Amino acid sequence: MDNNDFVNETGAVEVSKRILRLYWLVDVSASMSGKKIGEVNYAITEVIPDLQDEAAKNYTVQMNVRAMKFGKGAAWHTSETKIENFEWTYVDADAPRTDTGAALALMAEELTEENLGAGRGLPPVIILMSDGEATDDYESGIQKLLAQKWGRKAIRIAIAIGADADTEQLLKFCSNPKECPPIEATNARKLVDSITWASVAVSQSVSQAKVGNSEDNIIPLPPMPQETIALGAETTEDEDDDVF
Amino acid sequence: MNKKPKQGKLLTNGFAIPTIGGVDCVVEELLGKGGQGEVYKVNIGGQHLALKWYNERTRTQALKTSLEELIEMGSPSDKFLWPIQVIECQGQFGYTMGIIPAGYESAQKVQSPTVKLTYKMAAKVCLQLVDSFRKIHAKGLCYQDVNFGNLFINFQTGDILICDNENIAPHGRSITGVIGFQGFMAPEIVRGEHMPDTQTDLFSLAVLMFHLLFIEHPLDGARYANSIMDPEMVRKCYGSDPLFVFDPNDDSNRPIKGTQENAHIFWNLYPQFVKDAFTQVFTMGLNDRNKGRPLLQDWIDVFRKLQENIFPCPHCGCDVVYDTHIFKQTQQISCWRSSCTGFGQKLQVPPRLRIKVGNRERVIVLNTDTKLFQYQMAREPDFEKGGKIVGEVVRNPKDPTKWGIRNKTAETWQFVSKSGETKDVSPEKALPLSASVKNIDFKTATAEIRI
Ligand SMILES: [Zn+2]
Numbered sequence: 156m157d158n159n160d161f162v163n164e165t166g167a168v169e170v171s172k173r174i175l176r177l178y179w180l181v182d183v184s185a186s187m188s189g190k191k192i193g194e195v196n197y198a199i200t201e202v203i204p205d206l207q208d209e210a211a212k213n214y215t216v217q218m219n220v221r222a223m224k225f226g227k228g229a230a231w232h233t234s235e236t237k238i239e240n241f242e243w244t245y246v247d248a249d250a251p252r253t254d255t256g257a258a259l260a261l262m263a264e265e266l267t268e269e270n271l272g273a274g275r276g277l278p279p280v281i282i283l284m285s286d287g288e289a290t291d292d293y294e295s296g297i298q299k300l301l302a303q304k305w306g307r308k309a310i311r312i313a314i315a316i317g318a319d320a321d322t323e324q325l326l327k328f329c330s331n332p333k334e335c336p337p338i339e340a341t342n343a344r345k346l347v348d349s350i351t352w353a354s355v356a357v358s359q360s361v362s363q364a365k366v367g368n369s370e371d372n373i374i375p376l377p378p379m380p381q382e383t384i385a386l387g388a389e390t391t392e393d394e395d396d397d398v399f
Numbered sequence: 400m401n402k403k404p405k406q407g408k409l410l411t412n413g414f415a416i417p418t419i420g421g422v423d424c425v426v427e428e429l430l431g432k433g434g435q436g437e438v439y440k441v442n443i444g445g446q447h448l449a450l451k452w453y454n455e456r457t458r459t460q461a462l463k464t465s466l467e468e469l470i471e472m473g474s475p476s477d478k479f480l481w482p483i484q485v486i487e488c489q490g491q492f493g494y495t496m497g498i499i500p501a502g503y504e505s506a507q508k509v510q511s512p513t514v515k516l517t518y519k520m521a522a523k524v525c526l527q528l529v530d531s532f533r534k535i536h537a538k539g540l541c542y543q544d545v546n547f548g549n550l551f552i553n554f555q556t557g558d559i560l561i562c563d564n565e566n567i568a569p570h571g572r573s574i575t576g577v578i579g580f581q582g583f584m585a586p587e588i589v590r591g592e593h594m595p596d597t598q599t600d601l602f603s604l605a606v607l608m609f610h611l612l613f614i615e616h617p618l619d620g621a622r623y624a625n626s627i628m629d630p631e632m633v634r635k636c637y638g639s640d641p642l643f644v645f646d647p648n649d650d651s652n653r654p655i656k657g658t659q660e661n662a663h664i665f666w667n668l669y670p671q672f673v674k675d676a677f678t679q680v681f682t683m684g685l686n687d688r689n690k691g692r693p694l695l696q697d698w699i700d701v702f703r704k705l706q707e708n709i710f711p712c713p714h715c716g717c718d719v720v721y722d723t724h725i726f727k728q729t730q731q732i733s734c735w736r737s738s739c740t741g742f743g744q745k746l747q748v749p750p751r752l753r754i755k756v757g758n759r760e761r762v763i764v765l766n767t768d769t770k771l772f773q774y775q776m777a778r779e780p781d782f783e784k785g786g787k788i789v790g791e792v793v794r795n796p797k798d799p800t801k802w803g804i805r806n807k808t809a810e811t812w813q814f815v816s817k818s819g820e821t822k823d824v825s826p827e828k829a830l831p832l833s834a835s836v837k838n839i840d841f842k843t844a845t846a847e848i849r850i
Contacts, residue, residue, distance in 0.1 A: 162515045164717065164736045165668065169512040170614060171658040173628065212548075214510030273625040275658075308627045356434075363581050374630055377434060378456060385407065386488055387414025387426065 226250020
């Protein structure tokens with residue numbers, strides 16, 4: 156009897172996977188327009204195949220992704236989609252405001268138990284990317300997010316884009332402010348690297364259920380990649396070091 | 400479709416690294432990446448190999464020394480993708496190993512809906528796995544990083560390959576800082592009480608084999624149906640308060656009906672002696688790390704016994720296991736396939752050979768193609784010679800309805816015939832398979848035939 160017959164006869168069912176949700180919250184205020192939003196779009200496009208590769212190797216975890224944009228208010232840019240079917244459509248940045256508070260409130264609505272169920276999931280990963288200071292009620296957004304069980308358990312990572320980002324505000328969003336304060340992406344390469352790291356390496360840690368040595372309830376984050384130059388690379392002028 | 404070669408972050412495609420052998424190691428493309436570094440396909444003098452290149456955090460002198468020791472020691476068997484050579488460049492380093500050959504796939508594939516191991520495949524895979532661990536432990540080393548990602552299986556042939564062997568280190572020591580993979584680590588490691596050693600290897604190996612046979616995790620059941628698996632829950636599940644999903648005395652963590660249905664399906668398919676071994680390691684073995692866990696030899700016995708007790712269902716031909724536990728309870732062995740006419744019915748079981756060596760006994764189902772092996776007859780089986788064939792089931796050329804066991808040894812076997820006469824079975828002659836054959840003397844073992 157070959158394998159297919161055997162599997163059919165046993166009545167084996169598809170493994171029910173634990174769901175890992177990854178959220179990208181993208182600031183689309185006008186100050187993001189041009190290079191910054193271009194880099195965000197680029198980074199997300201680049202990271203999708205990596206996430207899909209990871210997903211193809213993992214039969215026990217289903218990764219779903221969803222993106223939100225916030226500027227004048229906040230709105231979902233995509234629906235929750237299995238990573239294997241996910242395609243990125245570029246976002247533009249032209250909003251006159253930076254309503255980060257609204258983004259967090261919308262995130263809180265997503266993370267209710269009515270919406271996600273009581274459990275058998277992995278802590279969600281939320282990546283907040285912003286280059287400025289919130290123009291609305293940031294504090295109440297944070298409160299709403301942390302009022303949700305899934306929100307409290309989430310790995311919350313902030314990426315501060317450029318020199319004007321309000322890192323102090325973003326720090327309040329971070330789930331592990333000590334070891335992973337807002338990542339300061341001061342150049343294009345750092346921005347791409349940090350989006351890649353937060354999306355791929357962090358979700359890997361979550362799906363492998365890594366725990367730290369201490370008794371606290373914090374998922375240890377993998378170290379950020381250092382800026383390295385691949386051996387054998389042509390040494391050309393580094394065009395990535397502009398402050399933007 | 401021709402895919403563009405993938406580019407890694409540590410090495411540039413096309414870069415030629417000079418090696419000690421004088422032949423350049425040319426980087427061709429990125430094969431994969433992980434927490435420790437990246438793996439590239441390289442070409443060294445026309446030979447394609449995999450090169451694992453470490454990132455800055457991982458490349459330590461201790462790791463390099465350890466790799467050199469492993470290379471010096473040489474591969475314990477052809478089941479390992481063992482490090483071949485350390486390659487160094489500009490203060491960085493990595494090592495080469497063979498590329499996983501076509502046909503081998505990640506063991507994790509058993510969790511895909513279309514691939515499961517049959518009894519024979521399961522026994523073959525687990526025996527190779529256990530034997531590989533035996534070879535490592537015999538050198539005073541332990542594997543330390545047992546998980547699905549490090550095992551590759553050829554699902555057509557049942558052959559295995561073990562990779563990522565650089566974490567292999569002396570008992571109780573971790574070279575790379577890797578202490579294991581969550582879910583595969585022994586509870587005492589999760590609790591922070593122990594470093595990886597041979598005892599924790601025994602636990603991790605059992606988790607891996609449980610996954611291979613029963614698909615789900617042995618400790619992650621109904622208790623966690625409504626939990627978000629955050630570090631607190633993970634520690635409880637795998638470390639501080641572990642509970643086997645099939646614990647005979649506590650059913651509060653059974654695999655979730657429907658959701659983890661595969662565990663129920665496959666648990667019911669396996670004979671009691673297999674379930675007993677897993678029950679031991681995941682009940683007693685959770686806390687008693689010294690005496691509670693089946694040893695490698697115990698697992699070898701379990702999976703050999705599985706191999707020895709498979710027979711084809713006379714109705715449909717699929718493999719069925721002769722489970723003495725079930726037989727004693729119900730006086731019958733049935734086909735497990737609900738679509739077979741033998742489902743729930745008493746099957747005609749082939750003759751069995753009950754072999755006694757000292758006070759150890761084993762029952763072997765005699766199929767038309769059954770071979771007897773040296774390990775079944777020897778008082779202290781030699782691992783390397785144990786696989787030698789000492790007998791085989793054959794048809795009587797003069798009367799094809801009659802069967803016998805051909806003596807493939809150099810010794811003369813003896814038995815007592817119906818008339819009470821002692822008869823010789825010289826080498827290459829066959830012992831008749833008949834209920835009237837008594838007191839079989841295989842020289843190193845005695846036996847009875849059950850028909
Ligand atoms: Zn049948």
